[in-house]
Amino acid sequence: MKSLRYSLAALALIGTTHAAVAADNLEIIVPFAAGGATDIVARSFEPTFSQQLGVTSVVRNVAGASATVGTAEVANSEGNPNIIGYEPAGALSIQPSLKKLPYGPDSFTYICRTVSNPMFLMVSKSSDITSFKQLVEESQDQPFLYGSSGPGTLPHLAMAATVVNSDLKAEHVPYSGSGPAMNALAGNEIQIMADTETILENYDLRPLAVFADHRVEGYDDVPTVEELGLPALDFAVWQGVVAPKGISDERAQQYAEACKATVESDKFKSFADKAKAGIAYLGPDDFKAFVQKRFETNKQVLEDAGLAP
């Protein structure tokens, strides 16, 4: 049994290998796997942000269950002044209405919104559909299929809201991400997709409408959904920073100032330019009101489309 003794010794050593975390180390939770769209922005946000705060920070990816696992971890760290979450729109404003989660929109101290990109309704460039009107007409014979990056994601909600509020006949086919959905669009498996400018620019797509309250710069001939006779649907892919509840006002103030300075820094600006992320800063109070409003709107959409439980 010599080997058993050795193994026990080795296993005992394992106990000592965990890294000692310094008390003033800031943990930035990103609820997606490393290398994803949100992660990239978070990682370029992190250096300037920690510099502003004067602390060392670590980006930690806690992925899973539509970004709610990582978000729940932030919510559960009540009172911990050394953890924040870099959050996507879905985890804060959609998922709480979809399933039972250990958090809700009230579980956080809101710090700031960093970026936001309006979504477009688009079709493949190879299709002969050039306007929303034509899309609606052609959908009457046989309903179109619209893709999304998964059930309960923003692309899904935007299209579900469009279908409920217009004569468009279309059904939902979810994919595991924007990439596979684009592949399906290229192969004409689906015909419609709602997503951001990044996707629009990278693939052969034609925008038919924009889910915003005004036309977007650079796409001046793309009408807003309101102009097309639909209710003013506002769907954008945004990201923001939240901290757990129960941190001191002073700490929250520090975070807010650091976030503002980071978003306004040249370094972050030049990155956002490259990654086509639209900087859209909102301070703590505005951000909180914004999330609350989005949460309620999305909840309504989910109920109208019969998606809420």
Added chain:
Amino acid sequence: MDVILAAVGDAFTWQALLAIVIGTWAGIIIGGLPGLGSVVGLTIFLPFTFGMDVITSMALLIGVYCGSVYGGSITAILINTPGTPQSAATTFDGYPMTQQGRVDEALGWATFASFFGGVLSCVLLIFCAPQLAKFAVNFGSIEVFALVCLAMLCIVGISRGSLLKGLVCGMMGFFFSTVGSDPITGADRFTFGTYALSSGLDLIPVVVGAFALSEVFVRFSARNEEATIIPEARLRFPGLSEIGRRLIELVRGSFIGSFVGALPGTGAAAAAFISYAAAQKLSPRRANLGKGEPDGIIASESSNNAVTGSAFIPTLALGIPGDVVTAMMMGAMVIHGITPGVRLMADQAQTVYALFVVLIIVNVAMLILSKPSIGLFRYLFKLPLGFVMGGIVMFSFIGAVSVRGNPLDLVVAALTGILAYVLRRGGYPLAPLVIGMVLGPALESSLRRGLLISRGDFLSFFTHSGIATTLFVLIGLFLVWTVAAGILDWRAKIAARRQPAESAARSATTPEGGP
């Protein structure tokens, strides 16, 4: 031509070459350690690339990626524990060869097949990327469903001995993959109301438990120091005549890998299983597969490394990452201002060609670095067995938890380890469990998406497109072939049983009936 020369110049800077050497070597080691695979390796190295230029950072990441896919085969062959899920199919023949004392030969074939697959897929990437990308677009949900069904059939092949036990394990793996969010509706399934389970069971913790931990348990329970000794790792490259003899296997594996890699949403593990299934039907030495036949190693390793090159086809040509790994690479490219997509080739030809050159250098570096890396594992495994096993347990758990930082994954790994040990004791093959787990999500979501697209008409799957029809016909042929072979086998067995009985009966009657 100027562009290509400039690209070669970009790739042959000392920074890029250094990054390739460091990345590839680190990749081989990380891939070889059970539990730590491509994703963990890339996560470790991704932050380092932020300060580098495009080519150097891509060189580092591609090195880690290709190295880790190859590295997984080293532990698969030495201790029956694939370092990464991509190498699970390598254990089928790699470990039996080790038990027969042919470690050097097995490692040699694994290394050479990896190199061959990697280079061939680079060549395809360079010359056929646009065509292959166009072809991959034709692979919609229904075609992917047919392909995954075809791949699932390899469970039949590898559970030789007891098909029923193989199918039980395959179903178990498939069931594991359904835990968590429903891919179509988003509702929670089999979570028993526990929030922790709603993110589902990840592949890595299950693979770590099924192979690495159960292997440790088996070795301990053997209580026989002789049987658990890990043979000394040596490497002997196959000679030219041997390569010539098995060239067709190398080429087939590489083509299957290149092709599967170009499809979005499949990946290297699926490619290796498909390629192994093909070898079971087409290799001239198929009777020996599973008993220590180099063709099995070639099928697995040439195809999984061929994926490394062709996975870039949809990423570069369409901006569609084929799997998590290429999604991470794409992320790294975006950080450096390259946006993969339809316009990349036209806008940034020089960078793209430089990437191709880097891919080829990485494969050559892998071949050169294989010897020192295996040497390192030789020293590691010379440590007292207990330390080695303790280390495997440690790295398994680190790997299990580092994929997505969810503590649940530790529990999953531990429980799978115990389950796998029990299954192994009962003579159940574990590979079908991993196959079910790898292919399950693709099978389910492609079927349900296909039904959405065909508006609930399953019969129209068969006539949906030429590709789908061809694949379904192949499945039909495979089934007929397997059943026919089974019946022939069974009749031969019956005949063999009757013959001795008859001759015995004859010999018993002869004395009486004879003169």
